[in-house]
Amino acid sequence: MTIDETAAGIEAGASSSAGLGFVDPGEVARFDALAATWWDPRGPMRVLHRFNPVRLAYIRDAVCRHHGRSVETPFALQGLSIVDVGCGGGVLSEPLARLGADVTGLDPAAQNIAAARRHAEAEGVPVDYRAETIESVVAAGKTFDVVLIMEVIEHVTDMPAFVRTAASAVKPGGMLFAATLNRTMRSFALAIVGAEYVLGWLPKGTHDWEKFVTPSELSAALGGGGLSVTDTTGVVYNPLTDGWRLGRDTAVNYMLAAERPA
Secondary structure, rough: OOOOOOHHHOOOOOOOOOOOOOOOOHHHHHOOHHHHHOOOOOOOHHHHHHHHHHHHHHHHHHHHHOOOOOOOOOOOOOOEEEEOOOOOOOOOOOHHHHOOOOOEOOOOOOOHHHHHHHHHHHHOOOOEEEEEOOHHHHHHOOOEEEEEOOOOHHOOOOOHHHHHOOOOEEEEEEEEEEEEEEOOHHHHHHHHHHHHHHHOOOOOOOOOOOOOOHHHHHHHHHOOOOEEEEEEEEEEOOOOOOOOEOOOOOOOOOEEEEEEEO
């Protein structure tokens, strides 16, 4: 099944509207209504909560290898700046901040940002949440050690341009992480037919299979932004354990890491 759950729908679309960049206002409004459910592990974001430990570990381990740090260190990411593009309610931003990173969470949905701020304040976790797009941040000249575009790429109409914009926010020697859905017949069967129509994990119409992105297409877009892909891994759902794990199969869900030369 798919890790690109309901939560992902708010994270991006495409529009040339002033101030919104690649974001589709319709998608923002549709998923903004789910803002109150972000931190309910049994609610609409349940799949996201089940998948979160896998993507968190993938990012942490790769960043630590890149900087020669130990993953066992309590604040392994201390001193590093991270921007989480399409952060939603902060389900990934918060644990990264707990690892010591200086995290900026971006989301065009104001209600999502409000929910993220409330939760972070209640937990005492410092995250700079902003109701902004990556385009506006890049236009302001801001760059980061790590850029995250997780479960967002398949919701934009101009994927190469969006990816190049995100890549331009990566500092020299920095990294970018992406998670998305491959465009295969298996992803159509599992991520759309299975997840939306059979299991009811997602609202019908959450995904458009034609917007799914192959690893080669994503790699080419990142290359256009001056980054080199250093790792690609599949993410596989195990129905027996109701959990996710990394694997070699990239036919449905996959993540990748990319770097900008120092």
